[in-house]
Amino acid sequence: KALQNINNEVTIDGFRKGKVPENTLITKVGDMNILEEMAELALSEVYPEIVLNEKIEAIGRPEISITKLALDNDLEFKIVTTVIPEIKLADYKNISKDKMQDEEEKIEITDKEVDEALLKIRRSRANHSSHDHSKMTPEEHAKVIDESLPELNMEFITELGDFKDLNDLKEKIKLSLIEEK
Numbered sequence: 001k002a003l004q005n006i007n008n009e010v011t012i013d014g015f016r017k018g019k020v021p022e023n024t025l026i027t028k029v030g031d032m033n034i035l036e037e038m039a040e041l042a043l044s045e046v047y048p049e050i051v052l053n054e055k056i057e058a059i060g061r062p063e064i065s066i067t068k069l070a071l072d073n074d075l076e077f078k079i080v081t082t083v084i085p086e087i088k089l090a091d092y093k094n095i096s097k098d099k100m101q102d103e104e105e106k107i108e109i110t111d112k113e114v115d116e117a118l119l120k121i122r123r124s125r126a127n128h129s130s131h132d133h134s135k136m137t138p139e140e141h142a143k144v145i146d147e148s149l150p151e152l153n154m155e156f157i158t159e160l161g162d163f164k165d166l167n168d169l170k171e172k173i174k175l176s177l178i179e180e181k
Contacts, residue, residue: 032069047079056081062080157169
C-alpha cells in the first residue's frame with residue numbers, strides 16, 4: 001500500500017506516474033521514505049482502533065511521535081492526545097439553596113429605605129400639569145413636586161395595585177427591596 005501511494009506521487013524519468021516498477025521505485029526513493037509512508041498508513045488505521053477499544057474521549061488532533069522505525073523491526077510509537085476532562089460537580093443545588101438562605105438572612109431593609117421607596121413612587125405620580133418645568137431651577141422643581149405629591153390614602157394605594165392597606169403596600173415594597181438587593 002505504501003509503495004502504491006509513493007508510486008502515485010513520485011515522478012521518475014522514463015516512467016509514467018504510478019507505473020514505476022517496484023525495484024526501481026525502492027532504489028530511487030529509499031527504504032526510509034517507504035518505511036515512513038508505511039508507518040503513517042499503519043498509524044492512521046491503528047489510532048482510531050486504540051481510541052475505540054480503550055474508550056478514550058479524545059478531542060483534537062493527536063501528537064504522534066515514532067520512537068522506533070527500522071527495516072525488519074516492529075514499529076514503535078507514542079501518542080499524546082487531548083481528552084475531554086472528567087467533571088465531577090458538587091451537589092450544586094444544595095450549595096445554591098444554602099447560599100441563597102444565608103444571603104436572605106443577611107439582607108435587612110430599614111423602615112427608612114421603605115419610606116424612601118414609597119416617596120419615589122409618590123413623586124413619580126405627582127401632578128405636573130400646573131407648572132412649567134423649563135422655567136424652574138432644580139430647587140424650585142423639587143419643591144413643586146413635593147407640594148404636588150398625591151396623598152397617601154386608600155384611593156392612592158388601590159391605584160398602585162391590589163393592596164389591603166398602607167402596611168400591606170409597605171410590606172410588598174420591603175419584599176421588592178430585598179429581592180432587588
